[in-house]
Amino acid sequence: MWSLRGLRLEAGHYFRLYERNASSTPRLTRNTDLKMISGFWTKPQESPKAPTQSYRHGVPPHKPTDLEKKILLWSGRFKKEEESPETIRFEMLGAAKNKFWVKVSYLMRAPDSGSLFYMVIEGKKAVKRRVFTSLNLERKACLREEAAMKAKTDEKYLCRLWESQE
Structure with a gap:
């Protein structure tokens, strides 16, 4: 039993074989100087002027700007x-x-x-002036105060919540 897909594949295979055999012989035309290039019959291109100079690798030289x-x-x-x-x-x-x-x-x-060396030198000068140390101490003090305030408000809130449930 043949499936539909298998039939299509076989039909395509036979069609390609027929196409290959049919196009392998040139049709009779007035000009018989046809050449086969990559599976197609073509007439040779006639250039009006043949190249007078052949380049070493087929690439012409470049005129620089x-x-x-x-x-x-x-x-x-x-x-x-x-x-x-x-x-x-x-x-x-x-x-x-x-x-x-x-x-x-x-x-x-x-x-x-x-600029890298400049930043390193400026950073060392700032450490000697204790700029970073004082900034860090101030920041940590602010964070501790905020944490303490938050803890007090949370404690008050929990106390009120506990009293309301009793």
């Missing part, structure tokens, strides 16, 4: 701006940008660590 030239200069790739060529590879530009961002991160660390 003024900012990219400065990044190349700051990263230490070139000594002077006049030394930079008209076109560069993307790999060279990527390496220069990475070096540039590392230098920027170092520059960002300098004020951060400076």
Whole structure:
């Protein structure tokens, strides 16, 4: 006994096989210079001008902008701006940008660590002046007073509650 799902799967399988066999032979047309590319018959693309220069990895060189030239200069790739060529590879530009961002991160660390040392020194001065100790003692005294007031009000409330139940 076949289930409905099984029948659908088998029908789809046979349909795909039929489609594959049917499309494997080209239809008769006037142009017989058809090529099969990824399962489809296509006409070859005719370009008006063939590439005159072949690039090493198939990627054309990049003409850097003024900012990219400065990044190349700051990263230490070139000594002077006049030394930079008209076109560069993307790999060279990527390496220069990475070096540039590392230098920027170092520059960002300098004020951060400076402010850290400043806060440590100020904290030690405040401890010598006993600023934190006096603030903590005042705060704890206030908390004790509030706890005592709350205990008195709770005690009065419980006494009234007890008297009303008797």
